[in-house]
Amino acid sequence: TLKLTSLLPVSLAFILLTLIVILSAALALLQNSQPMAVLAAIGGFAAPILVSSGSGNYIALFSFYALLNIGILAMAHYRLWEWLNLIGFTLTFGIGMIWGVNSYTRDKFITVEPFLILFFLIYTAVSVMSFLKSSVKTKREESIDLVLAFGAPFLFCIMQAYMVRDIQYGLAVSSLGL
Secondary structure, eight states, rough: OHHOOOOOOOHHHHHHHHEEEEEEEHHHHHOOOOHHHHHHHHHHHHHHHHHHHSOOHHHHHHHHHHHHHHHHHHOOOOOOOHHHHHHHHHHHHHHHHHHHHOOOOOHHHHHHHHHHHHHHHHHHHHHHHHHOOSSSHHHHHHHHHHHHHHHHHHHHHHHHHHTTTSSHHHHHHHHHOO
């Protein structure tokens, strides 16, 4: 929509959207409102897509998502919001997989690999924090925790295997590293 209307420069629109996400997340923490936190996260993941110029700057995209996910990790430290964690996990790995299938080439490995490792570590930490913070849970909350506990390593392995498919012993070295 930004490309069609051109009311604001892309950089200004992105900054404004980012400020809205930050303020919404802070308000969610202050008001103890998981739905507001979820909406802030969805808005955060949508912001780069909404203002995309089509330049293909995946490093900027993944850097922004890394900051967004670090924010979700910080919120997980203060609140036990399983749905926020699940939304962040799903959107991070979902957008990453879509980008990977459409745009990943072997020459991008050295710049993409740190992001994949970082996202894996963030959601492994979120999962562990969630387990440690909760004592009595319902079946529904346990299933969300299990999605993170097993989903992060599972999707990491799938994405890693896709990235190293053309590298001799790439999967073996990746498995050893994991």
